Structure formats: C-alpha cells, structure tokens
Amino acid sequence: MSKFEIEVSLSSQAEMELNSAQSIYIPGCVRVFSDNTDLFCEHDQGTIRIKKLDLKSGYLLIQSIFDWYQDWLIQVDHAIISNDFEALAEACVKTFDNPVLIQDSNYRILGMSGHCDAEIPPEWYYILENGQSSVKGYEFMSKALHSSNMIYRQNVRRFQGKPGTLMLSGGLHATIAFRGRNFGKLTVLDSSRKLNRGDVCLFEYLSRRMAIYMATISGETQNYLDTEIIESLAMGKAVPKECVTYFQSLIQGSREGKFSVLVTNFSDPNRRGDWRTFQLIKNIISIN
Known part of the structure; x- marks a missing residue:
C-alpha cells in the first residue's frame, strides 16, 4: 500500500480485533465506503482514508489484508502450541519486516531471526557471543529495555537504540506474562522498517496470545518452570x-x-x- 496516499486517524487505544470488511456497520468489522474519489475504512476506533482508490478495488484490497492476517494467526498458533519458536520468529519477521528475538524468562534464546534472508543483526550476535543466559547477556538486554520511552498494554514497551553502543536499534519489547507469572520475552528491532502504531497493536495482540498459550502449556507439561x-x-x-x-x-x-x-x-x-x-x-x- 506504499503507493497510496493514506490518512490515518485512529484512537491510541485501538486494538487488533477486526475480522473483515463490510459495506455496513457490523461488530468486529470495518465499514468500507467511498466518498468521491477516496475510500474510507471506518470503525468506532477511528478511520483510515485512502485517496484516489475506487470502492471495488479498495474493498478487495482491505479484505485480502484481513485474509492474510487470519492465515498468519493460524501459523502463529501452531508454532506456539508445538513449541516451534524458530517458526514463530520467522512468522513474526514476515509481519514486522524486522529482526525478531524470542527468549524464555531467563533470556535463554528460544527463536531468533534477522530480516527475511538478511544476516542476524549485531545485537543478536552479541547475545550469542556473551551467553544466552549469562549475567552479561542479562545486563545487556535489561539496560537497553529499561530505557523505554513509551509503555503500552500487555507489558509492551518501546525502547530507543543508542548509536555507538551494543544496542544500535530501538524497537518493541514485551514480557510474556499471565496472572503475574512470566513465561518469556519477545523483542523486535526497529531497523529494517520503521515500526508504527499498527505494529504496536499487533505486538500487543501477539503478546497476549503467547501468554495465554504458554500459561496453558505450562499447566499441562511444566515446560516453563524456569521462571527468571x-x-x-x-x-x-x-x-x-x-x-x-x-x-x-x-x-x-x-x-x-x-x-x-x-x-x-x-x-x-x-x-x-x-x-x-x-x-x-x-x-x-x-x-x-
């Protein structure tokens, strides 16, 4: 959609809970309509306006995005349930278009990926070189992540990178927690593509989904007894x-x-x- 001129007016509390595009108001969906030469995608959480796009083309485009999103959620669910965190990292990279790192509560690496086919970023290499669960590795991650400048729901925080340091890029980080118990950590760097509010909404939703599944799995198999x-x-x-x-x-x-x-x-x-x-x-x- 980069070729389109888009105006976004969304609530800062908007959630990633929409299912499809409709021509009328239906709960959990967005209403798609045209006004002169522009297309509008409307919901009670806000409006997205795409300039110079006809109704038929716009409807098909928006619905295809919802269809892709549902397919992606199926991949994510399967990866979490099967404990295939490498597959989960790869799925996240496809969505966020940025390097992703998944760790347990002790910062041990469960899954990691660079940007698509690109090399693993230097931030990830540092963690591998200095120990996945070492004090140095812990201090490296904690110092970077505790310098957050914005905190959202689901323990999601935005942190800033610092040129000349080991954490060159900023990004989003979430502690995967359910009912006060931590099960893992999810980090995406803001390096290949600038993360936006839509990425934050999706990151919040993904964090909540991971927390629920991991807590359920933990209760059945005790696979996450190593909490922090x-x-x-x-x-x-x-x-x-x-x-x-x-x-x-x-x-x-x-x-x-x-x-x-x-x-x-x-x-x-x-x-x-x-x-x-x-x-x-x-x-x-x-x-x-």
Missing part, C-alpha cells in the same frame, strides 16, 4: 530447588551458546541466605 532464575539469583532472591534442577536440564539440551552465572559481593558468607544462594549458584555452574 538468573534474574532472581542476581538479585539475591531465594529460588526453589526444582526450578534450578529444571534450568540445569535446559542448559544441557539447549541450542549452542555460552551459559554462565556470575554473582559477587556476598555480604556475609556465614549468613544462611547468602550460603544458600552460593550453593544454588555452585550447582548451576557445576554442570557447565
């Missing part, structure tokens, strides 16, 4: 033994990459809390 172990240990929090055991098994059967933990500055080695943390860290390191 690295972050908890780095902050000196207690971690249940079964979580550490499961995390160790993930490290052993994961994709190639460095996994390491480094925690320093124990206030008192004889204190019970510090000693327990030390034992947990030793157990993780011992299988590396």
